[in-house]
Amino acid sequence: MITDNRSTVRRVLVITLLLNIFVLILKAIVGHLTGSLSLLADALHSVTDSANNILGLIASRFSSPHPDREHPYGHLKFEAVGALGIAAFLGIACFEILQGAVERIIKGSNLVTISASELWLLLIVLGVNIFVAFYERREGRRVGSPILIADAQHTMGDIWVTISVMGGLIGVFMGYQWFDLVLSFPVALMVFWSGWSVLKENLPWLVDEMAIAPETIHDIALSVPGVINCHAIASRGVVGRQVFIEMHLIVDADDVETAHRITEEVELLLESRFRPARIVIHVEPPRYKEEQISFAD
Known part of the structure:
Protein backbone atom coordinates (compact mmCIF):
# COMPACT_ATOMS: atom_id res chain seq x y z
CA MET A 1 0.00 0.00 0.00
CA TRP A 205 18.72 6.28 -1.23
CA LEU A 206 19.79 8.19 -4.33
CA VAL A 207 22.40 5.62 -5.39
CA ASP A 208 20.04 2.66 -4.75
CA GLU A 209 22.07 1.16 -1.93
CA MET A 210 20.78 -2.12 -0.49
CA ALA A 211 17.86 -1.45 1.86
CA ILE A 212 17.47 -4.91 3.42
CA ALA A 213 20.09 -7.63 3.83
CA PRO A 214 19.36 -10.40 1.27
CA GLU A 215 19.88 -13.02 3.99
CA THR A 216 16.97 -11.51 5.93
CA ILE A 217 14.67 -11.66 2.90
CA HIS A 218 15.90 -15.19 2.16
CA ASP A 219 15.02 -16.40 5.68
CA ILE A 220 11.55 -14.84 5.55
CA ALA A 221 10.80 -16.42 2.17
CA LEU A 222 11.98 -19.87 3.28
CA SER A 223 9.70 -19.73 6.32
CA VAL A 224 6.70 -20.09 3.97
CA PRO A 225 5.66 -23.73 3.30
CA GLY A 226 6.24 -24.66 -0.32
CA VAL A 227 9.26 -22.42 -0.85
CA ILE A 228 12.35 -24.44 -1.80
CA ASN A 229 14.78 -21.57 -2.25
CA CYS A 230 15.11 -18.02 -3.51
CA HIS A 231 17.91 -16.13 -5.23
CA ALA A 232 18.75 -12.95 -7.20
CA ILE A 233 17.46 -10.99 -4.20
CA ALA A 234 17.68 -7.21 -4.49
CA SER A 235 16.24 -4.33 -2.50
CA ARG A 236 16.42 -0.55 -2.51
CA GLY A 237 14.69 2.43 -0.94
CA VAL A 238 14.24 3.30 2.74
CA VAL A 239 12.60 0.92 5.22
CA GLY A 240 9.59 2.62 6.77
CA ARG A 241 9.17 5.02 3.86
CA GLN A 242 9.18 2.91 0.68
CA VAL A 243 11.18 -0.17 -0.28
CA PHE A 244 11.36 -2.15 -3.51
CA ILE A 245 12.15 -5.88 -3.30
CA GLU A 246 12.89 -8.26 -6.17
CA MET A 247 13.70 -11.98 -6.12
CA HIS A 248 13.50 -15.28 -7.97
CA LEU A 249 11.48 -17.82 -5.99
CA ILE A 250 11.74 -21.60 -6.41
CA VAL A 251 8.49 -23.19 -5.28
CA ASP A 252 7.26 -26.75 -4.85
CA ALA A 253 4.17 -26.45 -7.04
CA ASP A 254 2.90 -28.24 -10.13
CA ASP A 255 0.27 -25.70 -11.12
CA VAL A 256 0.06 -21.91 -11.46
CA GLU A 257 -2.61 -21.52 -8.80
CA THR A 258 -0.49 -23.17 -6.07
CA ALA A 259 2.61 -21.23 -7.11
CA HIS A 260 0.57 -18.01 -6.99
CA ARG A 261 -0.72 -18.78 -3.48
CA ILE A 262 2.81 -19.47 -2.16
CA THR A 263 4.09 -16.27 -3.77
CA GLU A 264 1.31 -14.21 -2.19
CA GLU A 265 2.16 -15.60 1.26
CA VAL A 266 5.78 -14.51 0.78
CA GLU A 267 4.65 -11.06 -0.33
CA LEU A 268 2.35 -10.68 2.68
CA LEU A 269 5.13 -11.59 5.10
CA LEU A 270 7.58 -9.15 3.51
CA GLU A 271 4.94 -6.41 3.36
CA SER A 272 4.06 -6.85 7.04
CA ARG A 273 7.75 -6.64 8.00
CA PHE A 274 8.92 -3.80 5.74
CA ARG A 275 5.77 -1.89 4.74
CA PRO A 276 5.21 0.02 2.60
CA ALA A 277 6.89 -2.23 0.03
CA ARG A 278 6.57 -3.02 -3.68
CA ILE A 279 7.58 -6.63 -4.29
CA VAL A 280 8.31 -8.34 -7.60
CA ILE A 281 8.76 -12.14 -7.54
CA HIS A 282 9.77 -14.32 -10.47
CA VAL A 283 8.56 -17.89 -9.86
CA GLU A 284 10.70 -20.83 -10.94
CA PRO A 285 10.01 -24.62 -10.98
CA PRO A 286 11.32 -27.07 -8.31
CA ARG A 287 14.00 -28.50 -10.60
CA TYR A 288 15.78 -25.15 -10.89
CA LYS A 289 19.01 -24.98 -8.83
CA GLU A 290 20.74 -21.81 -7.66
CA GLU A 291 22.87 -21.30 -4.53
CA GLN A 292 23.76 -17.60 -4.93
CA ILE A 293 21.03 -15.72 -3.07
CA SER A 294 22.16 -12.24 -4.06
CA PHE A 295 24.51 -10.48 -6.45
CA ALA A 296 28.23 -11.11 -6.03
CA ASP A 297 30.60 -8.30 -5.03
Whole structure:
Protein backbone atom coordinates (compact mmCIF):
# COMPACT_ATOMS: atom_id res chain seq x y z
CA MET A 1 0.00 0.00 0.00
CA ILE A 2 1.31 3.45 -0.94
CA THR A 3 0.99 6.21 1.66
CA ASP A 4 1.00 9.88 0.66
CA ASN A 5 1.93 12.10 3.61
CA ARG A 6 2.84 15.19 1.61
CA SER A 7 0.05 17.36 3.05
CA THR A 8 1.39 16.78 6.57
CA VAL A 9 4.95 17.48 5.42
CA ARG A 10 3.89 20.77 3.81
CA ARG A 11 1.95 21.85 6.92
CA VAL A 12 4.99 21.22 9.16
CA LEU A 13 7.29 23.04 6.72
CA VAL A 14 5.03 26.12 6.60
CA ILE A 15 4.92 26.32 10.41
CA THR A 16 8.70 25.97 10.74
CA LEU A 17 9.26 28.47 7.91
CA LEU A 18 7.32 31.15 9.81
CA LEU A 19 9.21 30.39 13.03
CA ASN A 20 12.58 30.44 11.23
CA ILE A 21 11.80 33.83 9.69
CA PHE A 22 11.00 35.11 13.17
CA VAL A 23 14.33 33.73 14.48
CA LEU A 24 16.22 35.21 11.51
CA ILE A 25 14.82 38.68 12.14
CA LEU A 26 15.72 38.57 15.84
CA LYS A 27 19.29 37.39 15.15
CA ALA A 28 19.82 39.99 12.43
CA ILE A 29 18.58 42.82 14.65
CA VAL A 30 20.69 41.81 17.66
CA GLY A 31 23.69 41.07 15.42
CA HIS A 32 23.46 44.50 13.82
CA LEU A 33 23.10 46.24 17.17
CA THR A 34 26.01 44.42 18.77
CA GLY A 35 28.36 44.09 15.79
CA SER A 36 28.90 40.41 16.69
CA LEU A 37 30.53 38.39 13.90
CA SER A 38 29.42 35.05 15.34
CA LEU A 39 25.82 36.24 15.69
CA LEU A 40 25.72 37.65 12.16
CA ALA A 41 27.12 34.32 10.96
CA ASP A 42 24.39 32.57 12.93
CA ALA A 43 21.84 34.85 11.25
CA LEU A 44 23.27 33.74 7.89
CA HIS A 45 22.82 30.18 9.08
CA SER A 46 19.17 31.00 9.77
CA VAL A 47 18.78 32.30 6.22
CA THR A 48 19.55 28.74 5.12
CA ASP A 49 16.90 27.47 7.56
CA SER A 50 14.22 29.48 5.77
CA ALA A 51 15.61 28.57 2.35
CA ASN A 52 15.60 24.90 3.37
CA ASN A 53 11.92 25.11 4.30
CA ILE A 54 11.09 26.65 0.93
CA LEU A 55 13.18 24.00 -0.81
CA GLY A 56 11.39 21.33 1.21
CA LEU A 57 8.00 22.69 0.14
CA ILE A 58 9.07 22.56 -3.50
CA ALA A 59 10.49 19.04 -3.13
CA SER A 60 7.38 17.83 -1.31
CA ARG A 61 5.20 19.21 -4.09
CA PHE A 62 6.90 16.91 -6.62
CA SER A 63 7.61 13.88 -4.39
CA SER A 64 4.37 11.93 -4.82
CA PRO A 65 4.75 8.23 -3.91
CA HIS A 66 2.17 7.33 -6.57
CA PRO A 67 3.61 6.01 -9.86
CA ASP A 68 2.75 7.48 -13.24
CA ARG A 69 3.72 6.81 -16.84
CA GLU A 70 6.99 8.75 -16.66
CA HIS A 71 7.89 7.68 -13.09
CA PRO A 72 6.66 4.09 -12.57
CA TYR A 73 8.45 3.86 -9.21
CA GLY A 74 6.93 7.08 -7.85
CA HIS A 75 8.66 10.39 -7.14
CA LEU A 76 9.97 9.90 -3.60
CA LYS A 77 13.58 10.61 -4.55
CA PHE A 78 12.63 14.27 -4.94
CA GLU A 79 12.61 14.44 -1.13
CA ALA A 80 16.14 13.02 -0.98
CA VAL A 81 17.25 15.55 -3.60
CA GLY A 82 15.73 18.27 -1.43
CA ALA A 83 17.67 16.96 1.55
CA LEU A 84 20.89 17.17 -0.49
CA GLY A 85 19.98 20.77 -1.24
CA ILE A 86 19.93 21.36 2.51
CA ALA A 87 23.46 19.93 2.73
CA ALA A 88 24.57 22.32 -0.02
CA PHE A 89 23.09 25.30 1.82
CA LEU A 90 24.93 24.26 4.97
CA GLY A 91 28.21 24.06 3.04
CA ILE A 92 27.70 27.60 1.76
CA ALA A 93 26.93 28.84 5.28
CA CYS A 94 30.09 27.17 6.63
CA PHE A 95 32.23 28.89 3.98
CA GLU A 96 30.68 32.30 4.69
CA ILE A 97 31.30 31.97 8.42
CA LEU A 98 34.96 31.01 7.97
CA GLN A 99 35.50 33.76 5.41
CA GLY A 100 34.07 36.38 7.78
CA ALA A 101 36.24 35.14 10.67
CA VAL A 102 39.43 35.22 8.59
CA GLU A 103 38.64 38.73 7.34
CA ARG A 104 38.06 39.88 10.92
CA ILE A 105 41.48 38.49 11.93
CA ILE A 106 43.27 40.14 8.98
CA LYS A 107 41.54 43.51 9.19
CA GLY A 108 41.30 43.62 12.98
CA SER A 109 38.37 43.10 15.31
CA ASN A 110 35.59 45.63 15.62
CA LEU A 111 34.27 46.37 19.10
CA VAL A 112 31.36 44.13 20.06
CA THR A 113 28.85 45.37 22.63
CA ILE A 114 26.02 43.39 24.18
CA SER A 115 23.35 44.21 26.78
CA ALA A 116 21.37 41.99 29.11
CA SER A 117 18.15 42.62 27.15
CA GLU A 118 19.83 41.47 23.93
CA LEU A 119 20.96 38.28 25.64
CA TRP A 120 17.36 37.66 26.69
CA LEU A 121 16.28 38.03 23.06
CA LEU A 122 18.81 35.35 22.12
CA LEU A 123 17.35 33.10 24.80
CA ILE A 124 13.97 33.42 23.05
CA VAL A 125 15.69 32.49 19.78
CA LEU A 126 17.15 29.41 21.42
CA GLY A 127 13.75 28.35 22.75
CA VAL A 128 12.16 28.66 19.30
CA ASN A 129 14.98 26.62 17.73
CA ILE A 130 14.55 23.84 20.29
CA PHE A 131 10.80 23.71 19.64
CA VAL A 132 11.28 23.61 15.84
CA ALA A 133 13.91 20.84 16.01
CA PHE A 134 11.89 18.49 18.21
CA TYR A 135 8.62 19.26 16.42
CA GLU A 136 10.09 18.55 12.97
CA ARG A 137 11.90 15.43 14.10
CA ARG A 138 8.79 14.01 15.76
CA GLU A 139 6.60 14.68 12.72
CA GLY A 140 9.29 13.48 10.30
CA ARG A 141 9.61 10.14 12.08
CA ARG A 142 5.84 9.80 12.37
CA VAL A 143 5.19 10.21 8.65
CA GLY A 144 8.55 8.86 7.44
CA SER A 145 9.69 12.05 5.70
CA PRO A 146 13.45 12.37 5.00
CA ILE A 147 13.10 16.08 4.23
CA LEU A 148 11.62 16.79 7.68
CA ILE A 149 14.16 14.59 9.46
CA ALA A 150 17.03 16.25 7.54
CA ASP A 151 15.73 19.72 8.36
CA ALA A 152 15.32 18.76 12.02
CA GLN A 153 18.94 17.58 12.02
CA HIS A 154 19.91 20.94 10.58
CA THR A 155 17.96 22.78 13.28
CA MET A 156 19.54 20.62 16.01
CA GLY A 157 22.90 21.85 14.74
CA ASP A 158 21.49 25.38 14.81
CA ILE A 159 20.69 24.95 18.51
CA TRP A 160 24.33 24.21 19.33
CA VAL A 161 25.42 27.08 17.11
CA THR A 162 23.15 29.48 19.00
CA ILE A 163 24.37 28.15 22.36
CA SER A 164 27.97 28.70 21.28
CA VAL A 165 27.19 32.21 20.06
CA MET A 166 25.43 33.02 23.33
CA GLY A 167 28.46 31.73 25.23
CA GLY A 168 30.72 34.00 23.20
CA LEU A 169 28.47 37.01 23.74
CA ILE A 170 28.27 36.33 27.47
CA GLY A 171 32.09 36.42 27.40
CA VAL A 172 31.93 39.75 25.53
CA PHE A 173 29.42 41.00 28.12
CA MET A 174 32.02 40.14 30.79
CA GLY A 175 34.72 42.04 28.89
CA TYR A 176 36.40 39.33 26.79
CA GLN A 177 36.11 40.66 23.25
CA TRP A 178 38.05 37.79 21.65
CA PHE A 179 35.36 35.25 22.65
CA ASP A 180 33.16 36.29 19.75
CA LEU A 181 35.87 35.76 17.13
CA VAL A 182 37.20 32.50 18.54
CA LEU A 183 33.77 30.90 18.76
CA SER A 184 32.99 31.69 15.12
CA PHE A 185 35.26 28.77 14.13
CA PRO A 186 33.44 26.02 16.09
CA VAL A 187 30.21 27.51 14.76
CA ALA A 188 31.48 26.81 11.25
CA LEU A 189 32.47 23.25 12.19
CA MET A 190 29.04 22.57 13.66
CA VAL A 191 27.40 23.82 10.49
CA PHE A 192 29.68 21.59 8.38
CA TRP A 193 28.92 18.53 10.51
CA SER A 194 25.17 19.06 10.14
CA GLY A 195 25.56 19.20 6.36
CA TRP A 196 27.72 16.08 6.30
CA SER A 197 25.17 14.15 8.38
CA VAL A 198 22.36 15.07 5.99
CA LEU A 199 24.49 14.09 2.98
CA LYS A 200 25.50 10.74 4.49
CA GLU A 201 21.90 9.88 5.37
CA ASN A 202 20.39 10.56 1.94
CA LEU A 203 23.05 9.43 -0.54
CA PRO A 204 22.30 5.69 -0.06
CA TRP A 205 18.72 6.28 -1.23
CA LEU A 206 19.79 8.19 -4.33
CA VAL A 207 22.40 5.62 -5.39
CA ASP A 208 20.04 2.66 -4.75
CA GLU A 209 22.07 1.16 -1.93
CA MET A 210 20.78 -2.12 -0.49
CA ALA A 211 17.86 -1.45 1.86
CA ILE A 212 17.47 -4.91 3.42
CA ALA A 213 20.09 -7.63 3.83
CA PRO A 214 19.36 -10.40 1.27
CA GLU A 215 19.88 -13.02 3.99
CA THR A 216 16.97 -11.51 5.93
CA ILE A 217 14.67 -11.66 2.90
CA HIS A 218 15.90 -15.19 2.16
CA ASP A 219 15.02 -16.40 5.68
CA ILE A 220 11.55 -14.84 5.55
CA ALA A 221 10.80 -16.42 2.17
CA LEU A 222 11.98 -19.87 3.28
CA SER A 223 9.70 -19.73 6.32
CA VAL A 224 6.70 -20.09 3.97
CA PRO A 225 5.66 -23.73 3.30
CA GLY A 226 6.24 -24.66 -0.32
CA VAL A 227 9.26 -22.42 -0.85
CA ILE A 228 12.35 -24.44 -1.80
CA ASN A 229 14.78 -21.57 -2.25
CA CYS A 230 15.11 -18.02 -3.51
CA HIS A 231 17.91 -16.13 -5.23
CA ALA A 232 18.75 -12.95 -7.20
CA ILE A 233 17.46 -10.99 -4.20
CA ALA A 234 17.68 -7.21 -4.49
CA SER A 235 16.24 -4.33 -2.50
CA ARG A 236 16.42 -0.55 -2.51
CA GLY A 237 14.69 2.43 -0.94
CA VAL A 238 14.24 3.30 2.74
CA VAL A 239 12.60 0.92 5.22
CA GLY A 240 9.59 2.62 6.77
CA ARG A 241 9.17 5.02 3.86
CA GLN A 242 9.18 2.91 0.68
CA VAL A 243 11.18 -0.17 -0.28
CA PHE A 244 11.36 -2.15 -3.51
CA ILE A 245 12.15 -5.88 -3.30
CA GLU A 246 12.89 -8.26 -6.17
CA MET A 247 13.70 -11.98 -6.12
CA HIS A 248 13.50 -15.28 -7.97
CA LEU A 249 11.48 -17.82 -5.99
CA ILE A 250 11.74 -21.60 -6.41
CA VAL A 251 8.49 -23.19 -5.28
CA ASP A 252 7.26 -26.75 -4.85
CA ALA A 253 4.17 -26.45 -7.04
CA ASP A 254 2.90 -28.24 -10.13
CA ASP A 255 0.27 -25.70 -11.12
CA VAL A 256 0.06 -21.91 -11.46
CA GLU A 257 -2.61 -21.52 -8.80
CA THR A 258 -0.49 -23.17 -6.07
CA ALA A 259 2.61 -21.23 -7.11
CA HIS A 260 0.57 -18.01 -6.99
CA ARG A 261 -0.72 -18.78 -3.48
CA ILE A 262 2.81 -19.47 -2.16
CA THR A 263 4.09 -16.27 -3.77
CA GLU A 264 1.31 -14.21 -2.19
CA GLU A 265 2.16 -15.60 1.26
CA VAL A 266 5.78 -14.51 0.78
CA GLU A 267 4.65 -11.06 -0.33
CA LEU A 268 2.35 -10.68 2.68
CA LEU A 269 5.13 -11.59 5.10
CA LEU A 270 7.58 -9.15 3.51
CA GLU A 271 4.94 -6.41 3.36
CA SER A 272 4.06 -6.85 7.04
CA ARG A 273 7.75 -6.64 8.00
CA PHE A 274 8.92 -3.80 5.74
CA ARG A 275 5.77 -1.89 4.74
CA PRO A 276 5.21 0.02 2.60
CA ALA A 277 6.89 -2.23 0.03
CA ARG A 278 6.57 -3.02 -3.68
CA ILE A 279 7.58 -6.63 -4.29
CA VAL A 280 8.31 -8.34 -7.60
CA ILE A 281 8.76 -12.14 -7.54
CA HIS A 282 9.77 -14.32 -10.47
CA VAL A 283 8.56 -17.89 -9.86
CA GLU A 284 10.70 -20.83 -10.94
CA PRO A 285 10.01 -24.62 -10.98
CA PRO A 286 11.32 -27.07 -8.31
CA ARG A 287 14.00 -28.50 -10.60
CA TYR A 288 15.78 -25.15 -10.89
CA LYS A 289 19.01 -24.98 -8.83
CA GLU A 290 20.74 -21.81 -7.66
CA GLU A 291 22.87 -21.30 -4.53
CA GLN A 292 23.76 -17.60 -4.93
CA ILE A 293 21.03 -15.72 -3.07
CA SER A 294 22.16 -12.24 -4.06
CA PHE A 295 24.51 -10.48 -6.45
CA ALA A 296 28.23 -11.11 -6.03
CA ASP A 297 30.60 -8.30 -5.03
